[in-house]
Amino acid sequence: MSLHIFVYGTLKPGATNFDRYCGTKIITSHRAYIGGKLYHFPSLGYPGAIHGFGQVHGFVFSFDDRSILLELDELEDYDPQRQPAENDYTRELVTTYTLNGNFHRSTWAYFMNPQHVRQFGGVLLPDGWWVS
Template sequence: MIANIPTPNLCHVFVYGTLKPNEANYDQYCAGKEISVQQAIAYGELFALPMGYPAMILGDRQIHGYLLSFPNVSILNSLDQLEDYQCDRATSENLYNRYEIEVFDLEGNSLGFAWAYFMTSLQMSEFGGVAQIDGCWSGK
């Protein structure tokens, strides 16, 4: 007899800022919880904010980051808190909003879909974001 053991769905998150390996929030929020880490590309526009972290907005430029895979969606609870996102709040009331986007490997092949945190253009502008034309950000 074969037991039907449910397996939780993997949760994929594209990170481009303080949640990347070797950045400020990786150890606290992701290290040891992820089951895979892969360099990846998403599309948007990336800005450095004066507060010391980046913001991604909708756009069509390459953003360099990492695809982190977690064993289940419960990781989103802590990431949502960090990013000041609540699904039942208006978009304008969240610091970041979480959307599912397509993510690619460094050769441009689709890796599927992942969650990513975006700021609105208005918020980014109000914070005085500086465009990162190369699509890369580091707090180091």
């Protein structure tokens, strides 16, 4: 069974981490969005999503190899054994939607710890789309 992951930042096609982590491993790719707010961190060069009202736009990637989760957990500094506040991001199952608002599927997505948004000087991206 395929594994589905929603990406909205450096893992998107053309972004810095796409080739290394996703490139040839992706089975399918679809534009989609999730509910939330998206922030850019100018000093860090990447974004972070948090729960909230709004839309975070990105892609749903499907993978055959479930070990991709371990690689992405390391990239996102997520360890399920740590307390949530000790992680930069948490990995959660979320509902994704097609661009016309229809339910697409449940996928894994990474959400930033809201305290880090303030700490790292996050700038809200009102349209929910991040560009490097």
